[in-house]
Amino acid sequence: MAQLQTPSAPTINTPLPNWQHFADQALSGIPLTNQQALAVLQAPDTELLNQLAAAYRVRHHYWQNRVRLHYLLNAQSGLCPEDCHYCSQSKISTAEIDTYPLLAEEKILAAAAQAEQLKAGTFCLVLSGRSPSPKNFERVLSTIRTIKANHDLKVCACLGLLDESQAQALAAAGVDRVNHNLNTSEAHHGDICTTHTFADRATTINQVQKAGITTCSGGIIGLGESAQDVVDLALSLRALNITSVPVNFLIPIEGTPLAGQNTLNPRYCLRVLCLFRFLLPSQEIRIAGGREVHLRSLQPLGLYPANSIFVGDYLTTPGQAAQTDWQMIRDAGFVLEAADGTPLEAPLLMANNPPNSKQNL
Template sequence: MDFSHLSHQVLNGYELTDEEALNILDCPDEELLELLQGAYKIRRHYYGNLVKLNMIINTKSGLCPENCGYCAQSSISTAPIEKYRMMDKSSILKGAAQAHQLNAGTYCIVASGRGPSGKELDEVVSAVKEIKKSYNMKVCACLGLLKPVQAAKLKEAGVDRYNHNINTSQNHHESITTSHTYQDRVNTVELIKAAGISPCSGVIIGMKETKEDVVSMARSLRALDADSIPVNFLHAIDGTPLEGTDELNPRYCLKVLCLMRYINPSKEIRISGGREVNLRSLQPLGLYPANSIFVGDYLTTAGQESTADHQMLKDLGFEIDYVSEKTLCN
């Protein structure tokens, strides 16, 4: 398959066929560098060598009524994680100061649960207003399912982006969770867009889905017009239903990132949870198709030392994109 020609077609508005998409996931390892080169051509067209840094704060841990099979915070998980109720404003602000120190362009305020209570939302709204006054930094919230009035409050407070992942394909969704539907997730993303907030929605790869499911995920995110697409690679946690699942290798992870770039050429593609344990020594190559990473820790798992991330960018000859957020207004 001529990946260079395919990337040229994509830059001219071409949409991949299902056969071409599956060929990317089935790309022979000896052709992987050609695939990456094609994906990089698209990435460079839209983002040059800039990399966006994001940092997460888990403002509420555990205590979640949902039954998501991948999550250590779910109601069915027995994973020994720290559990706590919603942080106060000062704690959220401390996290923002740390994100600013790490040169993160986006601070992601995350809370477990089906959706925020009024009190929890007020705490986030108050913190966001202060953050926007203090730092030249984008704020992303991830608080679960929202009501229109809640989305409006977040928009008024200054929230730039809202994350609500589709996580998997529509066909595979009930194998992962039954406490909410795939359509619930889609409806939340559409609600966010209607409120004038930039939509962030992504996936988790490695949850026993098929390659056809992965193609479906990429197409669904294109249809949703998600500005930012976090690609998580399953870090199976003991005590969850997916405990012991180990389907991924670094080369396949790179192929998935390339697929996301070919199908969603202009969007922010972010290498997210599970980057360190799944891409391992090939992490730098992931930034040829992707243009964004998380720094620091994730929700219940540890990330790579931020100094190592900054050194990786320097070694690649890439630069930190501090505030441009090119896709916010697409």
């Protein structure tokens, strides 16, 4: 398995790029060359603030100082027949997680209400598994219709591999977006999953777009990929015209094949976010799973290239308290973005924290 290469500083005779020129290219619709893209990831730490400033210029052009919040519900956990090496829900995982079939509709609706309370604009409904059974798919469609009728939320559905008829049914039910991550580059995909292909994932994205639904797709950084794999992943997302891009950083969960994989540091993670902003200038870029683990005290800096985060917990791992996220957003001078796209101030700290996890659902 290829190992993530820790970027080394250039020699004293190597000229450093002008990162503002990279921003100029992004704003002009000109993609970085492969050499330029690799330079972003391989730059020395002394260049990080300059890279962030250039990436923020692009981010601010499209998103100003707004931050979107997404809320994630793992509505069906574990019991997955796929062998994704990073995933605690896969058939080859021995991780100790809660496993359960599709939640009852009232529990999903309670989670949607909680998403509104936490100021999220998008409710992300996730089911483990290769693809939903016909019975569960009909239940999901019914629940989505109820959410859309009763909550001011966008709905993003993550249901695994989908065919044309399923994508059309989701569109008819009012789904705003479908998530299906590419996860890594096409060249590296076979090293992390053998039960489906990179092409299978791309086909689902194409079916969703044909149905008129916008797409959410990103990847996981830290899977043992090379810097070139990271560049190729971003370029694949650009070629597929993805609208919303979650950038995850691997949490090496005990019981998964990648449990010992730990090659990331906060500065490299920030450079990845800068690269994604340069190559995907107008897209919503979300700092997703692993944000708290790998960015740590540098989390606020991630908001300069990225314009979106998850609030609350992730699929099988906890996130930080919503009030901590709100305070981070306020302290950095950003504002929240409501479901209708209008800006609103992040709530001030309160004496009683609002609920943050799904443990009572």
